[in-house]
Amino acid sequence: MRGIMKLKLYHYLHCPFCVRVRMALGYIGLSYESEVLSYDDEKTPVELCGVKMLPIMVFDGQPMNESLDIIAKLDQNNRLNTQDFTTGHEYKSFVEVINMIGSVVHDLAMPWWIYTKEFTPEAREYFEKKKSVKRGPFSELVKKKDINIERAQEVMLEVEKMIHDVNENNLHIKDIMLASHLWGLYIVPEWQFSPKLHNYLQKIKRITKFDYLGEAWYKNEN
Numbered sequence: 001m002r003g004i005m006k007l008k009l010y011h012y013l014h015c016p017f018c019v020r021v022r023m024a025l026g027y028i029g030l031s032y033e034s035e036v037l038s039y040d041d042e043k044t045p046v047e048l049c050g051v052k053m054l055p056i057m058v059f060d061g062q063p064m065n066e067s068l069d070i071i072a073k074l075d076q077n078n079r080l081n082t083q084d085f086t087t088g089h090e091y092k093s094f095v096e097v098i099n100m101i102g103s104v105v106h107d108l109a110m111p112w113w114i115y116t117k118e119f120t121p122e123a124r125e126y127f128e129k130k131k132s133v134k135r136g137p138f139s140e141l142v143k144k145k146d147i148n149i150e151r152a153q154e155v156m157l158e159v160e161k162m163i164h165d166v167n168e169n170n171l172h173i174k175d176i177m178l179a180s181h182l183w184g185l186y187i188v189p190e191w192q193f194s195p196k197l198h199n200y201l202q203k204i205k206r207i208t209k210f211d212y213l214g215e216a217w218y219k220n221e222n
Contacts, residue, residue, distance in 0.1 A: 007032035017067040018055040019180035040126035057128040088118035104152040111185040117216040
């Protein structure tokens with residue numbers, strides 16, 4: 001990447017906003033150093049950017065947060081049309097859709113995320129306590145699983161109207177925003193995407209060379 005000697009990404013594996021950046025990096029083909037933080041690590045992000053919020057990308061020693069700002073800076077050739085889209089008239093309404101997707105995904109997936117290899121027992125306790133303030137006890141989310149699946153299925157019918165036959169030449173930042181928020185549902189045992197959505201997500205995975213939780217297993221390998 002012209003003008004940048006080193007890229008380092010601080011991120012969580014489960015976080016859709018972090019996934020956005022990872023997908024963009026894979027699509028653009030940029031090498032970077034990856035630092036997966038424990039969710040209960042407040043010190044590192046606060047020291048870097050003054051707030052506990054990831055992702056954080058360090059560009060040649062200079063930290064930046066906000067996923068779309070990071071992607072816009074990474075995408076110097078505008079392959080994903082990030083800058084044009086985020087300053088255009090469609091952006092606000094699309095973010096409202098993303099927020100709706102996030103709501104249903106989080107209610108279903110959060111109780112499962114915390115039992116992946118990404119979370120230590122301490123981080124699991126921290127995450128559940130923090131997120132339960134907004135969403136209620138995770139035990140109650142699990143009890144409401146069937147209701148939340150029905151709700152998510154209704155949302156997915158609308159999402160299907162928004163997707164297209166994606167390929168290496170027509171991938172858009174909207175595709176990355178959608179895929180990054182939907183991906184977390186794969187972890188819910190009873191959840192199934194429609195064939196149309198599943199194929200869409202798997203194509204994006206291949207195009208962006210994305211591996212959701214793999215780093216939790218690979219990072220200690222020689």
